[in-house]
Every structure is written in C-alpha cells, then in structure tokens.
Amino acid sequence: MFELAESDPSLSDSEAKRLIPQLRTRLLRAQYKFLERKERALLILIGGIDGAGKGDTINLLNDWMDARHIHTMAFTRPTEQDRVYPRQYRFWRALPAKGDIGIVFGSGYAPLMEEALKKRPNPDLFEDMILAARRYEADLVANGVQVIKLWFHLSKKAQQARMQELLQNPSTAWKVAPEDRDVPKRFKHLRQAAQRIIESTDSAHAPWIIIPAADENVRMVRTGQAVLEALQRRTVRVPPLHDPAVLPTLKRQRNPLTELDYSAQLSKDDYQTALLHWQNRLARLVRSKGFVQKHALMIVFEGSDAAGKGGAIRRITQAIDARQYDIMPVAAPKPFELDRPYLWRFWRRVPRLGQISIFDRSWYGRVLVERVEKLIPRSVWHRAYAEINGFEHQLAHSGVIVVKFWLAITPAEQLKRFKERESHPYKQYKLTPEDWRNRRKWKAYETAAADMLVHTDTSHAGWHLISANDKRHARIEVLKQLVKRIEQAIDDDD
Template sequence: MFESAELGHKIKKSEYKKEVPVLREELLNVQMELTESAAFQVIILVGGLDGAGRGATVNLLNEWMDPRHIQTHGMGEPTDEELDRPMMWRFWRALPPKGNIGVFLGSWYTWPMLNRAYGRTKDADLEQSLDRARSLEKMLVDEGALLIKFWFHLSKEKQKKRLKSLEKNPFTRWKVTKRDKKHFKMYDRFRAVHEKVIRHTSTAEAPWLIIEGEDARYRNVTVGKLVLSAIRERLDQQALPSRKILAPPIMPSIDNLHLLKTLDMTQSLSKEEYRAQLKKYQGKLNRLTRDPKFKYTSVLAVFEGNDAAGKGGAIRRITGALDARWYQVIPIAAPTEEERAQPYLWRFWRHLPRKGRVTIFDRSWYGRVLVERVEQFCTEDNWLRAYGEINEFEAQLARHHIVVVKFWLAITEDEQLQRFHDREQTGFKRFKITDEDWRNRDKWEQYEVAVCDMVDRTSTNYAPWTLVEANSKYFARIKVLKTLCEKIEGKLKELYEEGVDYLEKPKKGK
C-alpha cells in the first residue's frame, strides 16, 4: 500500500522556485472563489508518521493561503470538557462553515490507531471506531463538504534518517521527543495498524492520498496541487445547473405503519391524582439527579409532538424538579445563517450536555424527517438518509453513557382545534398560536405519516421513542416524568453494577 510513497520522489530547487509562485497564486484565487460562493466547506485531514513533515506542510498551507478563511486544529490529547462528551464532539464543533477551509492535524483516526498500536484495544474496537469514522465522513460528504485526506509516509530507514537529522541540528533538536523515539521502535506495529485503517477507510467519497514525506519540496508541491485540484473541480461542478428532486406533495408511508392510531387517547387523570403524582415524580427526579453516580452520566431529553400538544408544559414540570444550574432547555426554531453554513446536525452537536447535566430539546434534529420532509424544505434523498445519520448520532450518545429519552406528544385533530381556539381567545396565550400552526394543521395527514415512519425507523433499543397520549395534559405530564425517572434510574443501576473502576474518568488518550 505504501510502496509508491517510498520511491524517493524529489523536486529540484530551481523547479520548486519556479512552480511555487504560480501555485500560490492559483491557491489564493480558488480560495477566494470558494469564500465568495460559500457553496461548501473544505475539510483537510493530515495524518501520518512522525518526522514525515505533516506540521511543516500544514504551516506552509497557512502561509500560502489567506489565513482569515482557513482554520487549523492541532487535535492533541482531549481536554476534560471533551472527555465529558462523545469522542467525535471535539471534531464536530470544530468543523469549518461553508466557504472556509478547516485543517485537522490529527483526526478522528488518531486515538483509535494509537490505542490499537499500544495494545489498549482489540481489532474489534478498532473496527467499530472505523465504522463511526466512515459514517461521519459519508454524512459530511452527503451534506456537501469536500473532504481531503492526506497520509504522510516514510519508510523505516528514512524515518530513522529524518529523526537523526533533526536531532543533530541544535535548532531542530526540540522537534524530536521521547514519544517520537518510542514510536520509531514500534514502527512495524504502527505500520500494520495504519495499513488496516487506510485500507478500510479509503472510500470513493473520501479516499486517502498517500504523500511521500522525505523530500520537503516534493511534499509541499504535491499537497498544494492536490488541494487546488480538488477545490477547483468541486467549484466547477457547483457551477453546473442541477435539478433538485423533491418529495411529492402527498407521500405514502414508507412502511405502511400507523402507530399513532393504536394509542388510547381517552386516558386521563383527575386533578387530585395529578397533584399527588406530580409531587411524587418531581421529588424522585430531583433525588435521582442528586445521586452520587449521576455525575458519571448525563441526560438528553427530546420533545417532539403535534402543535399545541403540551410540550412546553411537560418541560416546565421537569425543570421545576431540577437545580437550575445543571440543566439547559434548547428551543429549536428555523436555522440561523451560521447554522445553515454547517452540516445539518451541527446545531445540535454543539449543545450536548456535560456529565452530571440535563439538556432538553424543545424540537430537535427530527425536524429533517418531519417539517423538512412534509414542507419540502429538503430533497427526498436528504430526509431518507437522515434516519441512518440520526441513529448513528444517538448510538454515539448512548455509547458515551448519555441517557437519551425521546417523547412524541400526540393529540387528536379535534383536541388540537379546541386548543387553537382557546389560545386565540386567551390574552396571555395568543403568542402561542401563529399562521404557521394553522398551515401545519392543513397537512395533518402528511405529518401523521411522517411521524409513524420516524418512530418506526428511529426507535432503537438504546434510544426508543415514548409515545405520550396527550389529550389529557395531566396524564401526559405524569407519563413524561415517570418515564424520565425510569430511564435515569436504569442508568444509575447500571453504573452501580459496573463498579467504581468503571466510573473513574479515563486518562487522556485512553
């Protein structure tokens, strides 16, 4: 696999001096065109062996291009804040917006490879990490990002020569660390892991580009030309006319399931029963979130439902039981310009809770398979692939011991109409009813079909949907509180059974 990168390619100094000014000008021109169009973002991953010139080449790219529109991230050991969240979170939040270039010196491959080379993990663990990496990259590419992956390689003999050369020079000696020397002794082990990773993650949409790292001039020009070519080609593609195929106005159910029709909407509670159970479950929720082991997990509650189904009221009964310092409610509306410049899930990624915290989403990432599907705000391909992307996202949350609780609050069409009229006639509730609510009501059947498909496709064992019969607000609020308590209680029981060693915060890089 690496044989072609061990052939000793070189560029003469005279040729280099001739090529670089032209290359720099072309790179700046294409970067300016990218910035002005803001059609897509460019994500450059730079990986490879110690001493192969990764850092020097990244520095040169920053020198050759406009630094205002290129962000470089040296992804070293994760911070405590990053360890509190899924491994991918540190990369999610650092993604460049459309029109910009993001360079990652170290990537989502770094720690899985290091852990496997050091023997901390097994092949199966590495495979799972690679699956997650492929899923992320496919999602980024499907969202329109241009992903360029460079792997800088040196033969064992050339790496040894490179490290010795750096160590001889008093001005570069600092570049050779104990870690570099240790990794050189593990060269064969690292090469085996690297080959496996590159073989399994070099895909049609995001292939690895192997760069020979011995000759700096060859390395720099090759990387510059590849970046230029990739951006130029994508810009030319963007200029071509394209026809978006939208979902038809009336859409049949994907799986022909009608789960909402099976709900018993007559369930209710008396005011006295409600008050007693509200006190019981709010007290229980408060105790659970103050449990000593709660600091090793976090809760992410998602609220979706029909307009006027009582999501806000249910959320207030949850927050009324919590310490205001440790929860956050995220209301989701139409995306901002900043959010439109990022992959769809970015606006949700950045609000993930730290350990010991509760985050509540009033509407969520399910908007893509609900409102965006029905209102034709995205293509059919986009909302169809969103099911898989959402399931992968929630699987990562669950793997990081985040309790994911998802509620769909359902009311009947007649009950919604009554609540709409009540809101119009009550002064302090009028702000809750808008023209958009009435427009959505006209598409009741289409939304019902979309909800049934959503529940069927995204209700998993690690993040199941809870359907809440919400014609009775009292019944709905208690069901929400009771379900939330059960989920948190189950996670705490799991943590206690796993024992103290399991609960210790992992060391950085482990």
C-alpha cells in the same frame, strides 16, 4: 500502497522553482472561487509517520493561501475538561463553515492508530472505530463538508536520517518528542497499522492521499496539488447508503399513532398524588451521584402544535434546580447554522456531565417540518434517519441519556386548544398563523411522524409515545417514563 512514497522520490530545486509559483497562483485562485461559491467546506485530516514534516507542510499551505479562511486545529489527548462532553463533541464544534478550510491534527485517526499499535489490539473495538470513522466522514460529506486525508510517508532509512537531522539542530530538536525517538525501531509495525487503517477507510468521497515526504520539494508540491484538486472538484457526492441496518426502507409501515388510546385520562386527585410522587423521585435521581458523575440528560419533546409540550416541560423543571438544566426552543436554523452540517447546532447544545438539556422541538425537525414543507430533497431527509440514529448512539455511548417524547393529540383536541388560546389573555402569543397552516397539513405531518417514530426508535434512544388529549395523564406519563429511563441507565452502569 506505500511503494512510491518509500522509494523517496525527489524533485530538483530548479524544477521546484518552476512548479511552485504556478501552483501557488492556482491554489489561491481556487481558494477564492471556493470561498465565493460557499457550497461546501473543506476538511483536511493530517496523519503520517513522525518526522515526515507534516507541521512544516501545513504551515506552508497557510502561507501559500489566504490564511484568514483556513483554521488549523490540533487535538491532543482529551483533558479532564474534554471528558465532561462526549468524545465527538470537540470535533463537531470545530467544523469549518462553508467556504472555509479546516486542517486537523490529531483527528479521530490518532486514537485509531494508537489502538492498532497496541501489542494486542481489541479487534471489535478496532472494527467499531473504523466503522465510526467511515460513518462520520460520509455524514460530513453528505452535509456539505468535503473531506480529504493526507498521509505523510517515507522510507525507514529516510525517516531515520530525518530524525537525526532534526535532533542535531538545536532550533528543530523540539519537534521530536521523546516517544518519537523510538519510532524508527517500530517502523514495520507502524507501517502495517497505517496500511490497515488506510485500506479500511479510503473512499472516493473521503480519499486518503499518500504524500511522499522524504524530499521537501516533492512533499510541498504533492500536498499543494492534493489541496488544489480538492478545491477544484465540481461536486462531491456520497454514494447512497444501502445498509438496511442504518438506512430504513420507506415502504408504508404500521402507524403507531393510530394504535394509541387517546381516551386515557387522570382525575385531579390522582394527578396531584402522582405528580408529587414522580417529581420527588426525579428530584432525587438527578441529584444522585449515580447520575451526576456518569451521565448527562437530553430530553426531546416533539408533537403537534398545542400538544402540551410546554406544560410537560414545566412539570419536569419544577423538580430540578434551575442551575442544572437549560431549555432550548428550536426554530428554523440561522444563517451561520446553515453554513454547517445539520447536526452541528445540536452538538453545540449537548449538555456537560451532570447537566440536563431539554429540547422544545429538536433535530427531528429535519424529518418533520423540513420534509413536509419540502425544504430539502427526499434523499436528504431519508438519510437523516441514519444520521440521527448515529448521533444519538454516540451520545448514549458517552453516557448521555437521550429520552424522546412524542405528545400525541387528535385533530379535534387540537382545534379545541387553538380556540382556547385565541380567547386567553396571554396565551394568544402562543398561536400564530403558521399553527393554522400546519393544521391544514395534518395528514402529511402525521405520515412524517409515523415514519420517524418507526425509523428512529432505537434500543439506545427509543421513543415514548404519550397519549396527550388529557394533559394530566400526559404529564404524569412523561415524568414516569423519564424517571424509569434514568433509573435504567444508572442500573446499567453496575
């Protein structure tokens, strides 16, 4: 894999002088076409051996192209502040919009490399990290972010010479960090780790490209060509997922909604007693050290129109200090949100440590309204089950407790509530013509909901089906399940 790069190929200055102006013109032209099409973003992940001139080359790319549409990001080890959010949070937030180019130093491959270089790498952890990287890249590509990965490489001899050169010149010595000076000694070890990582994460949709880096001319031209090819690619497709562990088969499953007891109810007195009890427990829990120091909470409310989401949310927030929560009403994505992968706008809303985000509708719109209204092709919402499961898994893995409620009512109950709203002085606002339209598609929404409830009912973020024809019963059930899930998460820490 590294044979060519370690032969340290070179290019004469005269040849470079001939090639580079052509390359620059083509790069710039390709960039403007890419920007004009606005079909996808390009993400360039940078890796490689130290002293291989990665930084210089990227500066050059910025110089050759229109740097206003290139965003270069360097992620260092997470700081204390970064750690109040899940690990993937900062990478997601930084994704470029369609038409733009993002260049990333210190991507998720930096910790992977660190692990691989350990005296005794943890094989399970390593394997998990590889899988996570593959999944992440596939999800990006499937969502309009093209990915290429450049690995800058050179021979051991050339690396040593380059380090010496950098160190001898006072104006470049700063580029060599103290820990990098050891690298020549570790060359073989590093090479082995890189080979393993590259082999496990190379793919047609997110390829690794080895850049021979000993000679500046070769390095520049090869990097430019790699970016040019990426910009010029007509389409980038992810192979369909086949892994049944992540992607469900969509044959008709039993519908959990039909198994629910819609007659469940609670008397006014029992309700008052229960409300006080569960709100008190919730209030204590969310202020406890066990919660605020290790967890955050995302609560999802889905269900038909008029299922009582708002009322249930209020019974939760009554128990919580207003400074600790935020409620996100989720409607159709805005243009700047459509320019990014679907889950981007929800990553932005992930709560920090100790905080609570409540979603009134959520990312499940992808497999509900967007599916039913045919806003996206089947392949996209089908794939979304796996993407969503992955998203929630990452959250749960970082200590974010994800609690999802489906408030289930019958069509007759919905009709009754619509009529009530029509005649209510200020609840009229809540009823729109769209609600009536959706109601006519009850069957299609129910099918979509049933599929969703089956395919995204994971061990780390299961669905709570709430029988909601009786509001009192529903509200208490919500509080109770929520309290139990938080208690469980805190217990699991010990």
